[in-house]
Amino acid sequence: MQAELTSKDLSTFGFLGYPVLQAADIIMYKAYGVPVGVDQLPHVELTREIARRFNFLYKEVFPVPEPLLTSVPKLLGIDGRKMSKSYDNSIYLSDRGKELHQKVAAMFTDPQRMRKKDPGNPEICNVFTFHGLYSPKETVAEINKACRVAGIGCIECKKMLAARIEEALAPVHERMDYYLSHLQDIHYIFSVGNGRATKIARRTMEEVREAVKV
Numbered sequence: 001m002q003a004e005l006t007s008k009d010l011s012t013f014g015f016l017g018y019p020v021l022q023a024a025d026i027i028m029y030k031a032y033g034v035p036v037g038v039d040q041l042p043h044v045e046l047t048r049e050i051a052r053r054f055n056f057l058y059k060e061v062f063p064v065p066e067p068l069l070t071s072v073p074k075l076l077g078i079d080g081r082k083m084s085k086s087y088d089n090s091i092y093l094s095d096r097g098k099e100l101h102q103k104v105a106a107m108f109t110d111p112q113r114m115r116k117k118d119p120g121n122p123e124i125c126n127v128f129t130f131h132g133l134y135s136p137k138e139t140v141a142e143i144n145k146a147c148r149v150a151g152i153g154c155i156e157c158k159k160m161l162a163a164r165i166e167e168a169l170a171p172v173h174e175r176m177d178y179y180l181s182h183l184q185d186i187h188y189i190f191s192v193g194n195g196r197a198t199k200i201a202r203r204t205m206e207e208v209r210e211a212v213k214v
């Protein structure tokens with residue numbers, strides 16, 4: 001553990017500056033909730049601590065934000081590692097058609113299940129976790145049963161999943177297509193959002209300066 005800690009350069013400003021910057025990005029706009037996955041909970045906790053500390057030392061300025069988790073707070077990448085752009089293992093909201101189906105077909109499953117006739121364990125299968133998010137409850141229950149008695153193959157299970165993801169993301173793709181051909185709408189949304197955020201940030205900073213007397 002010690003070796004691991006010393007192998008990283010903990011003395012750089014990044015170790016302090018990055019989490020503080022993230023906290024500032026949240027509390028500057030007086031957010032009450034932050035939509036995150038479980039991996040980001042420590043970041044939100046640090047943000048909460050910074051907000052609490054400021055409020056205690058100076059004045060109640062910041063709401064202490066709560067993490068907003070979904071019913072599936074953790075989704076792994078297609079290779080079973082943390083989903084990350086740098087691992088090139090993500091399924092993007094923009095993925096569709098052949099690209100989406102290829103990614104789902106490449107997903108890691110229960111590693112103990114070598115052949116179709118081997119019973120599987122959905123509890124340790126990433127494909128099953130995705131089904132939990134994208135498939136109806138009855139389908140999830142059927143797969144849960146069938147997988148354990150080798151009543152369904154992984155290829156079939158993945159094809160079902162790809163179809164479900166595609167179906168669920170269809171409205172997202174429709175809106176993406178619309179906005180990509182109406183770039184002026186995107187600029188308008190950005191500028192309205194930017195105006196609202198700037199107003200809130202200015203007001204917050206006035207309160208901060210007043211509280212710390214600078």
Ligand code: SF4
Binds near residue numbers: 121154
């Ligand atoms: S059948 Fe589905 S849930 Fe079972 S191991 Fe294969 S991909 Fe996973």
